[in-house]
Amino acid sequence: xxxDAVMLFAxxxxxxxxxxxxxxxxxxxxxxxxxxxxxxxDQVREYDAAQIVCNLHYLAEVLEAHLANTNILLxxxxxxxxxxxxxxxxxxxxxxxxxxxxxxxxxxxxxxNPLTYLADIWNxxxxxxxxxxxxxxxxxxxxGAGDFLIGPQNRAERGPGVIYTGLQIIKxxxxxxxxxxxxxxxxxxxxxxxxxxxxxxxxxxxxxxVGSPSGIKxxxxxxxxxxx
Numbered sequence: 001x002x003x004d005a006v007m008l009f010a011x012x013x014x015x016x017x018x019x020x021x022x023x024x025x026x027x028x029x030x031x032x033x034x035x036x037x038x039x040x041x042d043q044v045r046e047y048d049a050a051q052i053v054c055n056l057h058y059l060a061e062v063l064e065a066h067l068a069n070t071n072i073l074l075x076x077x078x079x080x081x082x083x084x085x086x087x088x089x090x091x092x093x094x095x096x097x098x099x100x101x102x103x104x105x106x107x108x109x110x111x112x113n114p115l116t117y118l119a120d121i122w123n124x125x126x127x128x129x130x131x132x133x134x135x136x137x138x139x140x141x142x143x144g145a146g147d148f149l150i151g152p153q154n155r156a157e158r159g160p161g162v163i164y165t166g167l168q169i170i171k172x173x174x175x176x177x178x179x180x181x182x183x184x185x186x187x188x189x190x191x192x193x194x195x196x197x198x199x200x201x202x203x204x205x206x207x208x209x210v211g212s213p214s215g216i217k218x219x220x221x222x223x224x225x226x227x228x
Contacts, residue, residue: 001124003049003101004051005050005097006047007102007103008037008044008053008055008105009055010037010054010056011056011077011082012058013081016212017211021058025059025060027040028063031210031219032223036106037054037063037105040104043113043115044103046116047113049101049115052072052073053074053091053094054075055074056074082181083182083184085178088100089175103167106210106211107209107210110205110207111203112205118168121201126197126199128170128195129170129198130169131148132164132203133147134163140219141209141210141222142163146159146163150162150202154200154201155198155200157193165203165207170188174191175188206222
């Protein structure tokens with residue numbers, strides 16, 4: 001089944017973006033004059049998902065105002081922020097689909113639509129989640145040794161290899177069964193890895209992580225090159 005719902009993660013505190021996030025949430029930091037979240041929305045709308053949900057916590061009212069008069073449903077996390085797994089679990093009634101995409105809102109892309117690319121690879125018969133990753137050579141603005149190794153049959157293994165882009169397809173039951181309300185998706189992924197049900201797809205284009213103030217200039221240069 002083609003995934004038809006997208007969960008946008010936008011609740012975080014944006015600590016690496018300080019002081020820019022003192023007055024606005026990270027998804028509203030501007031790159032080339034546009035808020036970061038709008039670049040993610042471009043990809044989602046091009047994919048034409050039937051349902052879009054965005055979670056809110058830090059400076060929620062600012063992001064809520066930006067998303068007013070759209071078809072995006074809002075999952076406001078109060079009083080506590082719920083982390084990625086808990087945030088997705090809380091939003092499942094609004095998503096009302098299975099499986100779903102989850103997508104970070106702090107990156108820009110160059111290449112094929114990442115949601116379409118991932119959906120074309122998705123196989124619910126032998127995957128409970130599918131992570132979209134990039135080789136280090138195709139990642140801009142991201143430090144580190146990588147997040148996953150790719151094992152036999154494209155199964156994910158922890159280790160210094162490809163970099164997770166913040167986009168995945170995941171079945172909702174593997175999240176809803178977690179008894180906690182606040183938890184990271186890493187908890188779910190670890191269980192799926194032990195069950196050989198976490199897969200990796202490698203994005204053929206380029207991806208730019210806008211994780212810090214210095215990343216803004218990199219992202220703007222990245223986008224200029226994309227338009228050239």
